[in-house]
Amino acid sequence: MDQNTLTINGHAYNFEPGQTILQIAQHNNIDIPNLCHLKGTRPTGACRICIVELEESWGKKLVSSCSTPAKKDMVVHTESPEIVKYRKIYLGLMLDSGNHNCDIGSAADESWTDFQIAAMENDKKEELCPVWGDCELQALAYRYQVKGRVSGRHREPLLLPVEDDNSFIYRDMSRCILCGRCVAACNEVQVNQAIDFGFRGNSGKIIAGTGTTLRNSSCVFCGECVQVCPVGALVEKKNLGKGRPWETEKIRTTCPYCGVGCQQLLHR
């Protein structure tokens, strides 16, 4: 039988019709960075970090691998100089769009040790981000050595105060990169439909209900959005200031809430 095969970074892989380039890459342990992709939900192509290069008969083109279905005999590259150039631009724009004050990119002129020491010193700052060291944007910015301007507060949501009127979720839209993972998690995974994209352009933000707080919306505080948020925009309130993930012991246990028996990791 004629198999569906494409080439990624010079190696041939089989695929099933309907699979995206990102799905095939992930299935074969090929690293394509991404920030908006959420497994099991509809792809949005919002962050553009997962761009790959396709060789076409007329030249090369860049596409989002999360939203591009694989085609027979496609030739894909995942880390070419052109891709890296655009990933850096997109990461820089994301850093500039919010309150990302975590010393990203300082490793360009310091050793890794100096970078860590500087960050630990910054840790004393009241304003330092609660997810420092556990942030997908920070990790990618470090990987691609992109430094934000820190002062780039040009989006309207950055003027919003932190939403802190509930007992469970610390919601800081000044650090939101509008990836949409939380919206997919709430609407497609949990089917709670408590949050969505609201407004347009520089006023664009994730809204609860028709523009209220989570507490006053249909949010049930399941936490699904918190666990998928790649940055420090949604943080579990109980964890704030209680230690970094690598400082805690993780114990696998069973959630006692209902009879499904979901496994979870308790951090202590």
Ligand code: SF4
């Ligand atoms: S959300 Fe991530 S990138 Fe932004 S300040 Fe926090 S750690 Fe840094």
Ligand code: SF4
């Ligand atoms: S915590 Fe609220 S907003 Fe988040 S996924 Fe659950 S219901 Fe939706």
Ligand code: SF4
């Ligand atoms: S709150 Fe988090 S998950 Fe939701 S859009 Fe913003 S960055 Fe993405």
